Amino acid sequence: MDYREFLEQIKKDLSERLSGVLEGATVDTTQVDKLQGRSYEGLSIVPEGSIIGLTMDLQPYFQMFNDGISYENIVEQIADRAAGAYADRPAVTAEDIGSYEAVKDKLMIQLIGREGNEEMLRTIPHHSIEDMEIVYRFHVQDTELGMASALVTNSMLERYGITAEQLKQDAFVSAVSHDPFEIKTMAEILNELMGAEIIPEDAMPMYVASNKERIHGVGVIAYPEFMEEAAKRLGGDFYVLPSSIHEVILIPDTPDVSALELQGIVQSVNVEQVAPEERLSDHIYHYDSKEKLFERSDKYESRKLNQGQERESSRSSVLDALRSNQKDCSERPHKNTAVIRRDVAAL
Known part of the structure; x- marks a missing residue:
């Protein structure tokens, strides 16, 4: 049995298993497009009368099946998971997401890498910042498992009747x-996590x-005031190291810092x-506080190299001009200053 056949069989059997728990739920195979290379083909389960469905990636279960776990056991696990997920699902109504005014004040921004997300980026509004992309989400609900949010898609923009630029403005x-x-300093973060100061002074x-x-x-690095505020905090230019999609590390640009070494660390x-x-x-990235430039x-x-070459070229041009003027002066006939002094004395 290959994965597609496994999906179809689970689809059939799960519909029967859920009949007593999710009466009238529609179970179907679906292609789920997600960011960061997490797209998958799985199952969607939409309870009757609901506008929010559940999606499940069954690859882990298919692996369990190939490892010898009984099919009945796997179906039971999937049914339990689906029922539990439905019980914990966000209580979302059409009014919550049906109009732009309903989601406008819930918008958030997320920063992702362009590489590896090219296919998904074709279907969602996005704006570039170097080799990264700003994408947009809206807050749905806070649950015991964390915050639930939804990615804004091009089809949503069409339904809401707004442009990508309007979305960007409102999202920020x-x-x-x-x-x-x-x-925060790394010491502050570690102190919060471990309750102890463990960063050496040097x-x-x-x-x-x-x-x-x-x-x-x-995404906070794209906020309008972030770079200038960070420059004040760090005392000038700084490097930005992407730790993950959750946070970045900022390091002051000082003579003893090697960009090449930082790149290797990342x-x-x-x-x-x-x-x-x-x-x-x-x-890694750099913020020039004088030029107010993130790159x-x-x-x-x-x-920096080009600017140094331009300065050297400009310096050479000035020196060449001075040498030329000096040569012109040396080739001109000299005035007889002795005669002039005598004439002045005679007066």
């Missing part, structure tokens, strides 16, 4: 108001930026410690 107003950014100064919940908090941590679905980027670090290094 809502996000800044309801989901403000926080910048360690490289590091700051963590996110939202208060530290969930999908990387790439190593991404491979060894960050789950693929939570990776933001393998690159990828390699662009910053290239721009």
Whole structure:
């Protein structure tokens, strides 16, 4: 039995198992498109009269089946999970999401990497910031399991009758108001988590930026006031290291900081410690507080090199002009100053 056949069989048997729990629920196979490479083909379960359905990725269960777990056991587990998920589902009505006015003040922003999300980005409104993309969600409900939110899609924009630019404007107003950014030292973060100060005094100064919940908090770096506020806190230019889709690390740009080493650290941590679905980027970024410019670090290094070459070229041009003027002066006939002094004395 391959995965497609497994899905079809589960679809049939699950409908029967759920008849006493979710009367009238529609069970069907579906393609679920998600960010960060988490798209999958699975099952959708829509209770009768509900506008919100449940989706389930059955790949783990298919693996269990291949590992020898009985089919009956697996169907029972899926049915229990579906019933439990339905009981914990957000209580959402058509009025909650049916109009733009209903969701406008619940909008949030999320920052994702462009690489690996190209297919999904074709179906959702987004705005670029270097090699990352700002996408938009709206808060649905807080549950015991956490916050439930929904991704804004192009079809939603059409239904709401708004443009992507209007969405962006309203989302930033809502996000800044309801989901403000926080910048804390690494020592403060570790103290909150472990209750102890464990950062050596001579360690490289590091700051963590996110939202208060530290969930999908990387989007705060796109807030209008964030970069300038961070520059004040860090004392000038700084590097931005993407720790995950939840937070970034800020490091002051000082002479003893190597961008190449920071880049290597990010790439190593991404491979060894960050789950693929939570990776933001393998690159590091830089904020120039004088130019008020946020850019990828390699662009910053290239721009700095070009500026140095331009200054050297300008300096050479000035020196060439001075040498030329000096040569012109040396080739001109000299006045007989002795005669002039004598004539002046005679007067």
